[in-house]
Amino acid sequence: xxxxxxxxxxxxxxxxxxxxxxxxxxxxxxxxxxxxxxxxxxxxxxxxxxxxxxxxxxxxxxxxxxxxxxxxxxxxxxxxxxxxxxxxxxxxxxxxxxxxxxxxxxxxxxxxxxxxxxxxxxxxxxxxxxxxxxxxxxxxxxxxxxxxxxxxxxxxxxxxxxxxxxxxxxxxxxxxxxxxxxxxxxxxxxxxxxxxxxxxxxxxxxxxxxxxxxxxxxxxxxxxxxxxxxxxxxxxxxxxxxxxxxxxxxxxxxxx
Numbered sequence: 001x002x003x004x005x006x007x008x009x010x011x012x013x014x015x016x017x018x019x020x021x022x023x024x025x026x027x028x029x030x031x032x033x034x035x036x037x038x039x040x041x042x043x044x045x046x047x048x049x050x051x052x053x054x055x056x057x058x059x060x061x062x063x064x065x066x067x068x069x070x071x072x073x074x075x076x077x078x079x080x081x082x083x084x085x086x087x088x089x090x091x092x093x094x095x096x097x098x099x100x101x102x103x104x105x106x107x108x109x110x111x112x113x114x115x116x117x118x119x120x121x122x123x124x125x126x127x128x129x130x131x132x133x134x135x136x137x138x139x140x141x142x143x144x145x146x147x148x149x150x151x152x153x154x155x156x157x158x159x160x161x162x163x164x165x166x167x168x169x170x171x172x173x174x175x176x177x178x179x180x181x182x183x184x185x186x187x188x189x190x191x192x193x194x195x196x197x198x199x200x201x202x203x204x205x206x207x208x209x210x211x212x213x214x215x216x217x218x219x220x221x222x223x224x225x226x227x228x229x230x231x232x233x234x235x236x237x238x239x240x241x242x243x244x245x246x247x248x249x250x251x252x253x254x255x256x
Contacts, residue, residue, distance in 0.1 A: 038071070098156040113182055113249040114156045114181055121161035122221055122230055131225030132165040133205045135190070137179040140216035146177055149188030155256075156183055165223075175208065175220075191215060193236070201227075206210075209233040219254060221247065 018168060022035075045060040061251040062099060118134065125132050135142060139210045156178060164171045164186050174187035190208035198207065209220035230242045234249060242250075 013081070018025070106248060110181065111252070114178075115248060117156050117158045118161065118178075118221070118251060119244050119248045120158040122223060122247060124162060125165060125223045126228050126230050129225055129228040130162070130165050130167065130223065131205060132221070132223035133160075133175040133190070134161070134221040135175050135177050135188075135209075135212055136219045136251065136254060137177065137184075138217045138219070140218060142177045142179050142184060142216065142218060145175075145188050145190060145212070146185035147184040147188075149174060149177070151185050152183050154183045156181065175212075190220075195236075206231060206233070206238060210236060210238055213237075219250070 026098065039059065041107060042064060045057065048060065049057045056223045102251060103168075118136075122132065122134070124130075135145070160183065161176065163169060164176055164183075166172060171186040175190050177184040177188055191209045191211040192204065193211040193214055195207075195210065198210070203224075203226075205222050205224070209222045209231070210233045212218055212220055214236040217235075222231040222233060222238075223229075224231065229240060230244070231238050231240045232242050233239075
């Protein structure tokens, strides 16, 4: 007699959650089409196996048997993003931090000052339609993305940020990395996202900003040179037409 226990229901729910999270990670990317192809191959294998078609079932079974390694290779970026999402969500220092429960006035004042410097610079660059790409680190270290850029290790100031992204500056092409309250580096290349459903108006700055947030828990500020609009990328998603005050509120939630 067929019986369903509480453990069976929990098992089904857990599998559904895993597949849903996987779908969220790969939708809109080339990996989604690959996943559908693999799914249909697996479905076809189940059908021929049920029909006792032994030869083709054995061939497809061998392919599927070694397919796990191929899946890891094909979906390595998605697996990386999935593990990062879990780590960033449950191990974020914003959740497990003494400063959250015992806030220090000095830290808050320093953070507030850095935030104001960033907001003023971004607002000014948006008004002058100066393109900018600023990555603000959280728990993930951004040192590895400074390769190919110029190490600065400088204080975060309004004037320095505007000078870096000035069109005649040799450092304007690339991203500025802000980590531990300082400008770590400038002119840094960032990994571009492989999402295929992004609007055509998004250029390389927007795609690079989204790409970094897919691989780290950093937040990226993008200033459009063509439209003079401010966008904020976080966790693989991007919010457009962000006002300076909205940007300020977002930055204040980050321990810079």
